[in-house]
Amino acid sequence: MNAKKANAIVAKAATGLLAALASIPAWADSEPVRWQLNMPQGVTRTAENAYDMHMLMLWICVAIGVVVFGAMGYAMVKFRKSKGAKPDVEFTHSTKLEVIWTVVPILILVVMAVPATLKVIEQYDAKGHEMTVKVTGYQWMWRYEIVGEDVNFISRLDRESDRIRQAGIRPDPNANPHYLRDVDNPLVLPTDTKIRLVFTADDVIHAWWVPALGWKQDAIPGIINEAWTEIREPGTYRGVCAELCGKDHGFMPIVVKAVPRAEYEAWLAAQKAGDLAEAARIAATAPATAGGEG
Known part of the structure; x- marks a missing residue:
């Protein structure tokens, strides 16, 4: 390998490392980024718990690996x-060592x-919740019901993504940054509110998964x-949907819009009044990237 080629490889590796380091602040987001090296931290306590446990297990495994492979390497060389x-027969057949390891x-x-x-x-302890949302999976869409509020609607793949998909057109990432990941009716939820979600399905098994929330839950008929x-x-x-549920499994995205409580109440009132245009306007006020997009 000549020096020029070696320098090019080193430069490429350094560029990749810098990109990875630059992505570290985005780990708190949920939208995957190039050279992302870790799972997202999310925006809920359950997501934070998952991230903390992931990091604890990771460092324990790293420590074990360093000790084990370090000892192996030392023994092979020494x-x-x-x-x-x-x-050493006494070492390899030591009862004391066998008990220790x-x-x-x-x-x-x-x-x-x-x-x-x-x-x-803790993840399944919903005591003290302030509201309940029922989520029902269908082939290939989601139904959301705000329990006790007479709000019930279907959320499916947005029409533009569906048009592009069915036409076989190559999507423009600038014009359609969330191709196949947008919906016609997002689920709007209030921030700083403990929300209980219940899941079921009407046909086959589905799974409702929003990485930023830190968990996924199966939706099973019955x-x-x-x-x-x-x-x-x-x-x-x-x-x-994180459970293979049929031919259009990849075309039933989930979008959750988190807004302050006052805006949520306004969205709820618009939904109850059947003013879908106003409800959509309020949903659109949710920041696109504050806290990250999942």
Whole structure:
């Protein structure tokens, strides 16, 4: 390899590293970015819990890897056969060592399991919620019902994305930045409000997944599953059906618009009054990137 080619490779690697480092602030967002090296932090406590556990497990695994592979590397170099090293029978058949390397992994697993279990339990603890949203999956759309508010509507792939898809046109990323990820009627939710969501389906199994919220939940015919969320930042958060549910599985996106409580109440009033244009206008006020797009 000549020096010119080596320099080009180094320059390319350095560019990639700088791009990755530049993307670190965007990890708090939910929209994937080039060279993203980590999962998004999300905008809810459940998302934060998932991120914290991910990082805890990651660093535990890194520490274990350093110790194990470091010891392997040292042993292979220090005690190689070419240097005349011979097996130590007392070491390789030590009951004490076997007990140690059996007990230590068990302790590590317990240390990892306890906080993970507590956070999973919290994820399903919807006590104290202020409102309930029923989500029903269909082939290939979602129905949202604000329980107790007489608001019930269908949310499906937006018409422009559907037109481009069916026409077989190559989408322009500038004109259609969220091709196949926009909907005609987004779900509008208030920020700083504990919201219980219940999930079911009317035909086959679906899964409602918005990465920014930190979890996904199966929607199964005849079964009610539940989860909760409390969105901290106004913004537009996108998701998808995460369960293969038929030929148009890839064309039933999810869009959640989080707005301050006053704007949510105005949207709710417009929905109740059947003023869909006003409801759409209010939904459009949700920031496109505050807190990140999922």
